[in-house]
Structure formats: C-alpha cells, structure tokens
Amino acid sequence: NMDTTLTNAELSKPSKTNQFYDDVITGLSATPKYLNSKYFYDANGDKLFQDLMNCEEYYPTNCELEIFAEKTADICNAIIGDGDAFDLIELGAGDATKSSYLLKYLLEHEANFTYLPIDISSNVISYLNITLPVTLPGLQITGLNGEYFDMLTQAASISNKRKVVMFLGSNIGNMPVNDAERFCLEVRNHLSAGDMLLIGIDLKKNPKTVLAAYNDKEGITKRFNLNLLERINRELNADFDLSQFEHYPTYDPETGACKSYLISLIDQKVNINSKTINFLKDEYIFMEISQKFTVSQTEQMAEKASFKAVNAFYDSKKWFLDAIWQA
Ligand code: AVJ
16 A cells, blocks of 8 residues: 555654655755655656656657667567566556557567556556556556565566566666666566566766756756655645745766755755754755666676676667666
8 A cells, every 4th residue: 555645643653654754754854865756756746757758858758769669579579588478567667658569569469478567656556557458458467556676576476477577767767876786686686587677778978968858948857856845745744835945957977977956945944744854045955866877887787787688779869778688
C-alpha cells in the first residue's frame, strides 16, 4: 500500500510509521539540506512529468522514443533470444509509451512473455493495469506497486522464467555514479545467468542542450520541483510558502552531473507537522541529480556490475543510448 497520506491518527503517532515523513525530516535536518527525488511522483508530479516529456527542451524522451520506434525489431529480437518464455519487467514504467513499441512488436510476433511493470506510483500501476490490456489485446500484465527491489524479489517469487529487466528513460541518472554502480550490481544480484537488463542512459552532449532540458522556458521543471514542497504541505501537514523558493538548475560538463536545487529567498521557518525547519536566505535544498554519461563510462558500469554489454542502440543524434547488458 503506497498511499502515503497521513491520517490525523498517524500524524499524532511517532513518525516511525511513515517513511515519507521520516525521509523528509532527515533530509531537511541535514547540512546541506536535501530531498529524495523519488517523492516527486505523486499524481500531480506524474502529470507534470508528462508535460515535461512533451516540452520542447526535454530531449531524452524523444531520443529514446526514436530508438524504440526505429530499432523495434532489433531490440525485440535481442530480447527474444532463443524464443523461450520470459518475464519482461519494467522498473519505473511511467505511462509505458516507450515500452509499448516493444510490447506491440512482441505480441505481433507471438513472443511468449508476461509484462510486469513496477512503479513507486500507485496511480501509474492502476492506470497501466486498466489501459494496457485494452490498447494491447492479448497482453499478459501484472502491475507491481512498490520499491524496485522489493518488487523484483516479488517478481522472482511468482515466476522462475528468464527475466528481461527494463530500466528506461535514464532513470539510472537519478543516482550519483557510485550509487548507480551499486544499483546495477543489485539488479544483477536479483538476476540469473542469461537474464538481461535493457537500460536507457542519457549521454553527455552540448552542456547548453542539457541545461535547457532542466530549465525549460515554460517553467514546468520549476513547478515539478516545487510540487514536492506542495506534496509535503498536503500530505505531511506542512506550511511551505512556495513563492519563497526559487528553482536553480545546474550542469557540470566535467562530471556530467546535472543538479537541481530550490533556494530559499528569505530567512524563514517551515513547520512540518510538529517539527520546525529553519532556512537562511540563499540556503538551498538539493532536489535531484540527472547524471549524464560517456559511452565508455556506461561500459565500465556494466562491467563493474558483472554484466556483459551485448547490444547498443542509439538515436540519430547519439544523444541517448539504450544498451542491452547480459547477466
Ligand atoms: C525521470 C529521472 C529520468 O532526470 O531527466 C526531468 C526526471 N527531472 N526533469 C530526469 C526529470 C527534471 C528525469 N528522470
């Protein structure tokens, strides 16, 4: 049950019962302050991310869509392999637009598979469970709502078929490089020899292009960041004044780290249920990292996680990579 809304009874209990509350208090009590970007994705955040994917500057989605549309057969044939039954597991499925290209092709070619989308958002999973069997007749789907590794463990417990895990959209970039390596190793440890990881990775490119994608003119990225404060207000009984925080995106072409911050415009106190958090003028909250990689960095990452990089699919601009790594 991922509904993190606190009832009055829960709010008056020790905070241990609510992970979202604990994480928010931990992050905002730290120096420097931070929030975990996985909490961006409530119903409003899902909607804002949809808008972001449709905005002009946010290129990663269009690049990956191009790869999935243009290289469908090659990707699917690599996934199908010898033709044995398999589970197609997607970590952070979102609206499954990209994977739909693959799902459609796999169904048309009578591949024997079950689609298991995993998402932290219960909205996403109920939406997929309802809509995909209608738009893709014959699709076997089991949506799993929860944290990636809990749900990977659950997926393994309900089936012992070969596994193809998809981790698309450069979601891997939401972790600092060391964490990303550890994450890939943990995925590998949930897999068996012959299983696969299809991973979408945003590549280094002109720094202006990267920065613009996280600083769109319409201000959707700004609202996407501020939405987390709004979510904290709504779900954790807090009183953030959104007009007193400014969105500050950065990109460092050396490290490939694209980071977003919210900066306090004034000295201010924010109450979160019974806790008070002090902000100094110009103090920042680190909100999100969207790491960009070189191709050789992605190959190193595969190797460190005990995968063999077996296929690489690029968009025409070579801005984005979908790689197949074999366990
Ligand atoms: C969904 C994590 C891949 O980092 O590019 C988009 C989220 N943040 N704009 C990304 C996001 C700001 C996105 N990921």
